[in-house]
Amino acid sequence: MNNNRTDLELITSLVEEGIRILDVGCGNGELLQSLKDKKNVKGQGLELKQERVNQCVSKGLSAIQGNADSDLSLYPNQSFDCVILSQTIQATNNPKNILIELVRIGKKAIVSIPNFGFWKVRLGFATYGKMPITKKLSNNWYDTPNIHLCSILDFVDLCRELNIKIEKTIVLSSNKTKSYNGSPSNWSNFFGEEAIFLIKN
Amino acid sequence: MxxxxxxxxxxxxxxxxxxxxxxxxxxxxxxxxxxxxxxxxxxxxxxxxxxxxxxxxxxxxxxxxxxxxxxxxxxxxxxxxxxxxxxxxxxxxxxxxxxxxxxxxxxxxxxxxxxxxxxxxxxxxxxxxxxxxxxxxxxxxxxxxxxxxxxxxxxxxxxxxxxxxxxxxxxxxxxxxxxxTAQNIAFHELGRQAIMADPDWSGGNYIKVGTNPTKGLSIARMTAHVTYLSEASLTKKFGRRLQDKEEISFGFDADFQIESYLRHQGLTFVDRFDANSYLYITRAMDYFDxxxxxxxxxxxxxxxxxxxxxxxxxxxxxxxxxxxxxxxxxxxxxxxxxxxxxxxxxxxxxxxxxxxxxxxxxxxxxxxxxxxxxxxx
Structure with missing residues (x-):
């Protein structure tokens, strides 16, 4: 899931030195490794696939096999300094509940999403009338794990509804990034291909 | 022992x-x-x-x-x-x-x-x-x-x-x-009761008396052994296959391979394990909390x-x-x-x-x- 270098680096930049983090959907531990090397964090991963958990464990990273939808309840309130959900929320069954859980167990949370409001997505659908396929959303409609896609504005709306505070947003478009204190501009919903939110309760 | x-x-x-x-x-x-x-x-x-x-x-x-x-x-x-x-x-x-x-x-x-x-x-x-x-x-x-x-x-x-x-x-x-858990304790109790029900256990004094509760200990082992396996593994390994025979015997010999296997497990266990040890160790596990x-x-x-x-x-x-x-x-x-x-x-x-x-x-x-x-x- 963390197959995007820039995404990884930007998330790493948002994480403070030496803190305790939980990476939800940690894959084979690429982000955990980066955070361990660069920010000296005490990291813990949660990953659905046994094989990937094994890969993490074999690299000396701590990981638990589990499901983001059902296993976040395992953790008590505020048990991590920061909980990270990178490019995963759109693939979960209940994103709303997960968002609530993230800010419950983490003093802060970092969530990155592919933006379904991105102009190429809109253009693709408007032009061809078919489910858009882009670099970020590369699956066909029938085999995509992404069952709950949203746009940047949708995500901001949900945070507002849940009284979740957006502290910072980084919007990525092609190779440019733009940072916002708080929620991003409405324009970013058109030009941003991906967004990373730093949120808290 | x-x-x-x-x-x-x-x-x-x-x-x-x-x-x-x-x-x-x-x-x-x-x-x-x-x-x-x-x-x-x-x-x-x-x-x-x-x-x-x-x-x-x-x-x-x-x-x-x-x-x-x-x-x-x-x-x-x-x-x-x-x-x-x-x-x-x-x-x-x-x-x-x-x-x-x-x-x-x-x-x-x-x-x-x-x-x-x-x-x-x-x-x-x-x-x-x-x-x-x-x-x-x-x-x-x-x-x-x-x-x-x-x-x-x-x-x-x-x-x-x-x-x-x-x-x-x-x-x-x-x-x-x-x-x-209660289930864990229950299975251990079955084993212990099997040992203590064997007359050769002699109230725990079998070494002194010169007997050995092999029947009881092997039944304990048979019971426990089943708990270490699974229905899938038993089915895969034995199914309903018969042991060295074509037809069921209408008797209580080990007709099925699983019976023969369990009897063997029980019999070989008594050669390397002591019945009282079995009581004490299972008790230690039961008390574990x-x-x-x-x-x-x-x-x-x-x-x-x-x-x-x-x-x-x-x-x-x-x-x-x-x-x-x-x-x-x-x-x-x-x-x-x-x-x-x-x-x-x-x-x-x-x-x-x-x-x-x-x-x-x-x-x-x-x-x-x-x-x-x-x-x-």
């Missing part, structure tokens, strides 16, 4: 300093029979203790002199194996209460020169761990790289981590539980622990199911512990941890390797 067991070829450690037990009594002369593999390095930082399960023994990775079979974890421990004896010094001790050389009901009670029998004190998992701690002190090892064990071995691992957190760097409890012993919740016991944990469970294990193991993971996570958890897909039942499961091996290898890197070995 005979009384010349002390002649079993392995290492022995004896201690005349009394070992205080959880029940308030003590063992005045402690013997711990153990095997070790690999070499202890100069700064004694590469030692691993492996705790055996109910019917296991110290012959972890070498031929068992009683059965002449390979060690019970030969697959996992050895040169180039996940627990690599080229790199680590691996110790496995027969548990307190056992019957392969460590002090147990077949040992001589120093106060009267006779076998303990039922005069042996009722011991607990923490007593077993305290006896192992004596061995570790005798070997002058301050810090164990890891403590590893499955089933009852896993209980000892948890007890090690709870009682001696500053003496261990990492812990791997496998297919285990932080307390015995980490929270009760330490008068704290699991989370509190392990709060802010520096021990790195790997918990492993197997999907087909209904005796110590993934949910029991996950409870430990949950508590450790809540307490801020560094914990990894792998739940291995397997239909082999509880015994899966002893059998060929490559994914499990990889996780073990990787975890131990990472611990040894952190410990700079």
């Amino acid at each position: 005979n009384t010349d067991q002390n002649k079993l070829p392995c290492s022995y450690f004896t201690d005349t300093k009394p070992l205080l037990l959880e029940n308030g009594t003590s063992i005045d002369e402690l013997t711990v029979a153990y095997e070790s593999y690999g070499k202890l390095n100069k700064d004694k930082s590469n030692a691993i203790i492996i705790c055996h399960a109910l019917s296991g023994d110290q012959f972890l990775a070498s031929k068992n002199p009683l059965t002449n079979k390979d060690g019970w974890w030969n697959r996992m421990v050895g040169s180039g194996k996940p627990i690599d004896t080229d790199k680590y010094f691996v110790i496995c001790a027969n548990v307190l209460g056992g019957c392969l050389g460590s002090t147990g009901p077949t040992s001589i009670n120093p106060s009267n020169g006779e076998e303990y029998g039922l005069n042996f004190p009722v011991i607990t998992i923490s007593d077993m761990v305290n006896a192992q701690m004596r061995l570790i002190q005798y070997l002058e090892i301050d810090k164990l790289l890891s403590v590893i064990g499955g089933s009852m071995g896993g209980m000892q691992v948890l007890e090690w981590a709870a009682s001696y957190p500053s003496n261990i760097l990492s812990a791997i409890p496998i297919a285990t539980s932080s307390r015995h 980490l929270e009760k012993t330490h008068k704290k919740s699991l989370t509190e016991i392990f709060e802010k622990t520096n021990i790195k944990f790997l918990i492993a469970s197997f999907t087909g294990d209904w005796l110590y199911p993934p949910s029991e193991n996950l409870m430990i993971v949950r508590a450790l996570s809540a307490g801020g512990a560094d914990v990894s958890f792998v739940n291995i897909e397997s239909d082999k039942g509880h015994d899966a941890f002893l059998l060929e499961e490559p994914e499990f091996d990889d996780a073990m290898r990787g975890f131990i390797n990472s611990v040894s890197i952190e410990a700079k070995i």
Whole structure:
């Protein structure tokens, strides 16, 4: 899931030195490794696939096999300094509940999403009338794990509804990034291909 | 079981300093029979203790002199194996209460020169761990790289981590539980009742009387053995196949292969195990309740622990199911512990941890390797 270098680096930049983090959907531990090397964090991963958990464990990273939808309840309130959900929320069954859980167990949370409001997505659908396929959303409609896609504005709306505070947003478009204190501009919903939110309760 | 067991070829450690037990009594002369593999390095930082399960023994990775079979974890421990004896010094001790050389009901009670029998004190998992701690002190090892064990071995691992957190760097409890459930106790009670119902048990005095409750002990083993397997593994291995015959016999001989297999398991077990030991060790497991012993919740016991944990469970294990193991993971996570958890897909039942499961091996290898890197070995 963390197959995007820039995404990884930007998330790493948002994480403070030496803190305790939980990476939800940690894959084979690429982000955990980066955070361990660069920010000296005490990291813990949660990953659905046994094989990937094994890969993490074999690299000396701590990981638990589990499901983001059902296993976040395992953790008590505020048990991590920061909980990270990178490019995963759109693939979960209940994103709303997960968002609530993230800010419950983490003093802060970092969530990155592919933006379904991105102009190429809109253009693709408007032009061809078919489910858009882009670099970020590369699956066909029938085999995509992404069952709950949203746009940047949708995500901001949900945070507002849940009284979740957006502290910072980084919007990525092609190779440019733009940072916002708080929620991003409405324009970013058109030009941003991906967004990373730093949120808290 | 005979009384010349002390002649079993392995290492022995004896201690005349009394070992205080959880029940308030003590063992005045402690013997711990153990095997070790690999070499202890100069700064004694590469030692691993492996705790055996109910019917296991110290012959972890070498031929068992009683059965002449390979060690019970030969697959996992050895040169180039996940627990690599080229790199680590691996110790496995027969548990307190056992019957392969460590002090147990077949040992001589120093106060009267006779076998303990039922005069042996009722011991607990923490007593077993305290006896192992004596061995570790005798070997002058301050810090164990890891403590590893499955089933009852896993209980000892948890007890090690709870009682001696500053003496261990990492812990791997496998297919285990932080307390015995009603179902676990129920199966053990079946086994104990089978032993005690055998007239040859002679009120526990069978060594003195010169009998041996082999029937009772083998039924206990048969019952327990079924709990270590799974419906899927039994079906795969035996199905409804008949043993050396074409038709059912309309009688009570071992018509089915599964019957014959269980009878064989029971019969061979009595050659290497003592009936009273079986009573004592199953009791120790039944009494195991980490929270009760330490008068704290699991989370509190392990709060802010520096021990790195790997918990492993197997999907087909209904005796110590993934949910029991996950409870430990949950508590450790809540307490801020560094914990990894792998739940291995397997239909082999509880015994899966002893059998060929490559994914499990990889996780073990990787975890131990990472611990040894952190410990700079």
